Each structure stands twice: as C-alpha cells, then as structure tokens.
Amino acid sequence: MTRRIVRTIVQTSTAAIFTFIVIFFLDRHYRVLPNAIHTYLPTHHHGSVITDITLTTCSSLNPFSSCKLDPKKWHRVEKDLYLKQSVLSSAYLHVQRKREEELTSEDKVVIDVTVGRLNPSKSSENSDSEEKWESRPGGLWIKRSSKRGVSDSKSAVTAVDVLFGDDAIEARAGWMLTGSTALLLDGGRKFHAAHITVRRGAPVEITKPVPRVKDNGRYKIMQLADIHFSTGVGKCRDSLPGGWDEKHGGKCEADTRTIDFIERVIEEERPDLVVLSGDQVNGETSPDTQSAIFKYAQLLIKHKIPYVSIFGNHDDEGSMSRAAQMELIEALPYSLSKAGPVDVDGVGNYYIEVLAQGSSGHSAITVYLLDTHAYSPNERKYHGYDWLKQNQIDWFRQTAKGLKKAHKEYRKHHMDVAFIHIPIPEYRDMNLTIVGEWMREASTAPAYNSGFYGALVEEGVMMVSCGHDHVNEYCGLKSINAEGQQPKPALWMCYAGATGFGGYAGYGGFHRKIRIFDFNTNEARITTWKRSEWGEDVGKKIDELIIVDGGKVVAPMQG
Structure with a gap:
C-alpha cells in the first residue's frame, strides 16, 4: 500500500513537471498562454x-x-x-x-x-x-x-x-x-x-564584412596615421597655412578639420580598407576615450569601409586601457580589429586575409598588424620607445609559416604587408634608397633592436608601414648585400605622415598627409602615394611609387 502511494505521488509530480514544461514551451514559442499565466517572457530579446x-x-x-x-x-x-x-x-x-x-x-x-x-x-x-x-x-x-x-x-x-x-x-x-x-x-x-x-531593444548582431579583391583585381588600402582625436573638437597644433585660423572664424578645431580631410580623401580614393596605425586618440586631451574612438569609427561606418586598428603610445593615456578599447572596437560595425592572442605581449597582434576576386576562397593579400607598445621599459639602458617582444616575433613567424601552404594554392602571386606604429630600428639606416621627404625629424625607433626586420624579410613580407614620427613621410628601401652579388631589394619601409591636427607637425612646416597603397593582383603590383590636406599638391598623387611588381620587391625606376 505504501509503495503504491509513493508511486502515485511520483507519477503525479512527473506529470505536473511535464505539463509545466509543455506550457512553458508553448508560451515562449507560440505565445498562447492565458493572461493569468503569461508573465513578461521575452520574444525579441533577452536581458x-x-x-x-x-x-x-x-x-x-x-x-x-x-x-x-x-x-x-x-x-x-x-x-x-x-x-x-x-x-x-x-x-x-x-x-x-x-x-x-x-x-x-x-x-x-x-x-x-x-x-x-x-x-x-x-x-x-x-x-x-x-x-x-x-x-x-x-x-x-x-x-x-x-x-x-x-x-x-x-x-x-x-x-x-x-x-x-x-x-x-x-x-x-x-x-x-x-x-x-x-x-x-x-x-x-x-x-x-x-x-x-x-x-x-536587443543588442544588434554585427555582421563583419569579408575583405575581397574587386572584380577588376584591384584592392586599395588607406593608412590613417596619428589622427590624435580628443574628447570634444580639440585644438589644432602647427596648422598650415599661416592665418588659417583667422580666416575660419578665429579658431582651428583639430578633429573637425581632420575629419574633413579624411572624408575628402575617402571620396577621392574610395578605399577598400582603412588601417588606423596608432595614436587614434590623443590621450592627454581625451578624458573620455570612447567619445574620441566613436568619431573615427562613425566616419568609416558611414562610408561602409572595413577598418583595422593598432595602438600607438598615446592611445591608452586617456580613460581606457588598450584591452578595454579593443573590446569596444571589436564590437563596432565594419571593424575587423582583433585583440590577438592573450599569451603574446601587447594588444592587437593579428592579421586579416583579403580574398581573391569572385567567389574564390583563396587569400590574395595578407595584412599583418602588430602592437609596438609605448615607452622603453628600461629607460636607463635603452632610452626612448619600446620594441617588439620576442614572443610577438615568434607569433608572427609561426603564423606566417602556417599560412604559406594555403597561400601557395592561390594561382597568382600572394602578397604580404605589415603595419606597425613605432618604426623599427632599420628605418634609421642611412643607406636606404629614399623616395619622399627624407627625415624631417630623426626617426624615433627604439634603441634596442629585437630583430623584427629579419623576420619580416625571411617570411616574405614586401612592405611595412608605420606612423609615430608625424612629419616623416618617405618610403625607404633596404637591400640585402650578398657577397659578390648585386644588392637585392628586400623590404620597403614606409612612413605615412601624420593625418591629425591634434598632434604636432612642426620641423619647418608640414601639410598633413594620408598614404594610399594600391594593390593590382593581376600584375602582383603594389603602388603607393600620398594625399595632402593643403597646398599646391591638393588633388594630386604625391611621390607615386611602385614598390612591388610581379610579386617581387623592386627598386625605384631611375630617371
């Protein structure tokens, strides 16, 4: 008798639980419960x-x-x-x-x-x-x-x-x-x-665009270096031409003028990707970093341009750490930025693949981005700026080697390029073949050479471009000297020139610049040039230069 009662209770409880589950399922999926039972269960979003x-x-x-x-x-x-x-x-x-x-x-x-x-x-x-x-x-x-x-x-x-x-x-x-x-x-x-x-309502799910070469085989990257946005409109530094402020209401709003410049070049060049190569935020004038970030992000979102970013030495001097900024940036529309591996020094060591035209699943271009950190951790021994750490170089080597097999399946020449913020020590080499304005300011590369240049050359990277030194805007070619042979072009190292009016631009007068890289995958060619914010060169391609042709690094044509 006792066992029968227990069994009946268990069966009744099981039935009640099953009935509740069915009712709950119907409520969530079909919304047919009577009002007495229906209590604010979400349909459009949870939370x-x-x-x-x-x-x-x-x-x-x-x-x-x-x-x-x-x-x-x-x-x-x-x-x-x-x-x-x-x-x-x-x-x-x-x-x-x-x-x-x-x-x-x-x-x-x-x-x-x-x-x-x-x-x-x-x-x-x-x-x-x-x-x-x-x-x-x-x-x-x-x-x-x-x-x-x-x-x-x-x-x-x-x-x-x-x-x-x-x-x-x-x-x-x-x-x-x-x-x-x-x-x-x-x-x-x-x-x-x-x-x-x-x-x-619910958080909007962001669909990330897939970078792909256009049907004509072309792909264009715009590099925005050192835009130095502030909280608020900011104040211009070293603005040219002289008297510009008086002609425009008595003041020069740095971020407003920078945005106008970027937007004009976007409309001229129609880039497929924007690389923000560090110092997007002017830390000392950005007590709210988030507000500064949204200004450049919204500009690129408006124009529906995918973008990637790395950090400079000033980005995290405001209200947000690099990790917090990257978490915010990763979630924005059109952003392809990534924090990178947690066991590698820095935030923002990653790469993106640009797929070949059509429906191909093969990569035509790989863009590597690395965090060059900020200030020297050992100022007494190595004055100045920090350097790429060994585990970053190891990560780069392993990643590049791991991608080579897939890249060989691409029937044309695959092209590898890299972007950093602080230049590597080889930018100081006085024997570089130079195209563009040569050393308006001395290169502020780190005093310690951790060997990243060698890794770039060994893994077949054809060009690296940086920012940081605002009024340097040249490209320099370093060649490898083989004993008894002609020097072999190895790697182009470019400066972008500064874009933003919130940062310095002295040393004899400098018009802000934006650098463009044009990839022709049909010819395995990379051509670069700059655009100026002001002056007689506005509307012109400045220092146009072929740096890669037929899939090989090439020296500039003579004459």
Missing part, C-alpha cells in the same frame, strides 16, 4: 530593461552629499559627468534595471529619454498620451510605460551611456543620442558637454 534613470551630484565641500545610491536598486554609470575635471563637484547617472521575467505589474519601463529645461509634453504632438514625461535632475526627462508587452518591444530602453563633447557621435549599432542638448550641469561651457545615449 534587462531600464525602469528608471536619475542623476546625482555631490560636492567635496559638503560631506553629506553623495553620488552613491542603494546598490540593490540602482546601477551607476561609471563616468563622472565632469570627467574628473572639476575640483569640487562630481555627478553620475544611475539606472534601475530588471530582467524582463522579474517585472511585476507595478513596474514601469523607460521608453523615451530627452534633455531640456522645459517639459517636453508642452511641445509634443502626443501630449495627451497616457505616458507623461517625468522630470529628473540635470534637465533629464524620462517617459515610462506600464503597458503589457512594452518591455518586450523595440521601444523599451535597455541600456544607457554618456558621451562627451559638442561633437559627440554614436557609433554603436542600435544606439542613439537622445538629442543635441547636453545635461544641464553646474559649470556650463567650462566642462565637456555630457550627452545621454540609449539603446532600445
């Missing part, structure tokens, strides 16, 4: 929704003020709205958020956010709607809804962030700035404008 937003301000003069709220209820957006530039005040955004399945009938979901001094309802066409604007500190207004299903819709706000500067722009897919009005904080124009940006 959290924002139920409230507020702003707190605190002062070092007032020990009773606090920028912290109950952590069980509120999540603080960890960006001081004064960017730690105020001696006395700090301010932070806070959000309340819940997972959709945890929402109750009492909860409201934020569906709109704006900033202004006046109640938006007075100018809204839908001022009679059930949802009313609610005021929060700092001129912040939010609209919330408790309607069934709103948390499961594309109108629900699911994330909140802050970007800074009058030129703040959003680059993330699915995110949008709430308007042109900045948060109303004490101090006004003294501090960078703080703009709220929100994401609605």
Whole structure:
C-alpha cells in the first residue's frame, strides 16, 4: 500500500513537471498562454530593461552629499559627468534595471529619454498620451510605460551611456543620442558637454564584412596615421597655412578639420580598407576615450569601409586601457580589429586575409598588424620607445609559416604587408634608397633592436608601414648585400605622415598627409602615394611609387 502511494505521488509530480514544461514551451514559442499565466517572457530579446534613470551630484565641500545610491536598486554609470575635471563637484547617472521575467505589474519601463529645461509634453504632438514625461535632475526627462508587452518591444530602453563633447557621435549599432542638448550641469561651457545615449531593444548582431579583391583585381588600402582625436573638437597644433585660423572664424578645431580631410580623401580614393596605425586618440586631451574612438569609427561606418586598428603610445593615456578599447572596437560595425592572442605581449597582434576576386576562397593579400607598445621599459639602458617582444616575433613567424601552404594554392602571386606604429630600428639606416621627404625629424625607433626586420624579410613580407614620427613621410628601401652579388631589394619601409591636427607637425612646416597603397593582383603590383590636406599638391598623387611588381620587391625606376 505504501509503495503504491509513493508511486502515485511520483507519477503525479512527473506529470505536473511535464505539463509545466509543455506550457512553458508553448508560451515562449507560440505565445498562447492565458493572461493569468503569461508573465513578461521575452520574444525579441533577452536581458534587462531600464525602469528608471536619475542623476546625482555631490560636492567635496559638503560631506553629506553623495553620488552613491542603494546598490540593490540602482546601477551607476561609471563616468563622472565632469570627467574628473572639476575640483569640487562630481555627478553620475544611475539606472534601475530588471530582467524582463522579474517585472511585476507595478513596474514601469523607460521608453523615451530627452534633455531640456522645459517639459517636453508642452511641445509634443502626443501630449495627451497616457505616458507623461517625468522630470529628473540635470534637465533629464524620462517617459515610462506600464503597458503589457512594452518591455518586450523595440521601444523599451535597455541600456544607457554618456558621451562627451559638442561633437559627440554614436557609433554603436542600435544606439542613439537622445538629442543635441547636453545635461544641464553646474559649470556650463567650462566642462565637456555630457550627452545621454540609449539603446532600445536587443543588442544588434554585427555582421563583419569579408575583405575581397574587386572584380577588376584591384584592392586599395588607406593608412590613417596619428589622427590624435580628443574628447570634444580639440585644438589644432602647427596648422598650415599661416592665418588659417583667422580666416575660419578665429579658431582651428583639430578633429573637425581632420575629419574633413579624411572624408575628402575617402571620396577621392574610395578605399577598400582603412588601417588606423596608432595614436587614434590623443590621450592627454581625451578624458573620455570612447567619445574620441566613436568619431573615427562613425566616419568609416558611414562610408561602409572595413577598418583595422593598432595602438600607438598615446592611445591608452586617456580613460581606457588598450584591452578595454579593443573590446569596444571589436564590437563596432565594419571593424575587423582583433585583440590577438592573450599569451603574446601587447594588444592587437593579428592579421586579416583579403580574398581573391569572385567567389574564390583563396587569400590574395595578407595584412599583418602588430602592437609596438609605448615607452622603453628600461629607460636607463635603452632610452626612448619600446620594441617588439620576442614572443610577438615568434607569433608572427609561426603564423606566417602556417599560412604559406594555403597561400601557395592561390594561382597568382600572394602578397604580404605589415603595419606597425613605432618604426623599427632599420628605418634609421642611412643607406636606404629614399623616395619622399627624407627625415624631417630623426626617426624615433627604439634603441634596442629585437630583430623584427629579419623576420619580416625571411617570411616574405614586401612592405611595412608605420606612423609615430608625424612629419616623416618617405618610403625607404633596404637591400640585402650578398657577397659578390648585386644588392637585392628586400623590404620597403614606409612612413605615412601624420593625418591629425591634434598632434604636432612642426620641423619647418608640414601639410598633413594620408598614404594610399594600391594593390593590382593581376600584375602582383603594389603602388603607393600620398594625399595632402593643403597646398599646391591638393588633388594630386604625391611621390607615386611602385614598390612591388610581379610579386617581387623592386627598386625605384631611375630617371
């Protein structure tokens, strides 16, 4: 009798569990449950929704003020709205958020956010709607809804962030700035404008473009070196021509002018790939690195150009580490950037393959990118800048050797090139064959030579290009001297010239440059030239030069 009772209980419990699973399955996939059982199960996206937003301000003069709220209820957006530039005040955004399945009938979901001094309802066409604007500190207004299903819709706000500067722009897919009005904080124009940006609905999945040679066999790479973007519009350094500032409203906004230059060359050249070769961010003028990154990213996203990036010595002198920046950049549209192996020194040691034209699965071009770090770890012994570490060189060698078998299956000449930020010591060789402006400034290659040049030559890389030295814009050819034979061209080493007005450009006057590499895979040829921001060379190809022909490194034609 006892066994029969136990068996009946087990069978009943199993049946109940099975019934629950069936009901749960039907609810999630067919949405047919009665309202009494149906409790905010997501269909469009999983995760959290924002139920409230507020702003707190605190002062070092007032020990009773606090920028912290109950952590069980509120999540603080960890960006001081004064960017730690105020001696006395700090301010932070806070959000309340819940997972959709945890929402109750009492909860409201934020569906709109704006900033202004006046109640938006007075100018809204839908001022009679059930949802009313609610005021929060700092001129912040939010609209919330408790309607069934709103948390499961594309109108629900699911994330909140802050970007800074009058030129703040959003680059993330699915995110949008709430308007042109900045948060109303004490101090006004003294501090960078703080703009709220929100994401609605689920995170947008990013499809990465596949680099491929065009049907005519051509592929063009634009190198942007040292754009030195700031938080805010930035200030120009060493801008030319003289008197430019006075002719353009009395000031030269560095990032605005840099963006105009880049966009003009994009429209002239129509590149297939952009390489950002370091110092995209001017660390000392970028208390919010994210805002600086989004400016160049959005420009390339707008033009639908894939891009890759490596870091320079100034990129991580702002508010974000290299690892944090790369995590952000990897998730942006059109970005092909990668952090690289975690067991190799630096962040951003990786490569991309450019596939041959048509539907071929073979690689026609390999682009290697390596992190050259920043400052010397042993300043007393090796003054100046850091160098590529042995495990980076080992990684490069192993990677290049591992790719060779697949590259040989490509019926034409496969071409390998590399990009770095800080030049390698061989750039200082006084016996280089030079094309372009020769050493406006002395090469600031590291004092210690770790041997990367030899690895590049041995693995068949035809060209390496760097930035860092802003007003050097030449290409130098180093040859291998075999005993009793003519010197054999081994590797072209190019400088891009600086692009950004936020960095220096002195040493006798320098017009900002952008370097182009044009690949003709039909002829296995690489041609390079530069474009100028100003001067008599605007609209012309400067120092046009064939550096590879027939799949071989070639010396410049004489005469």
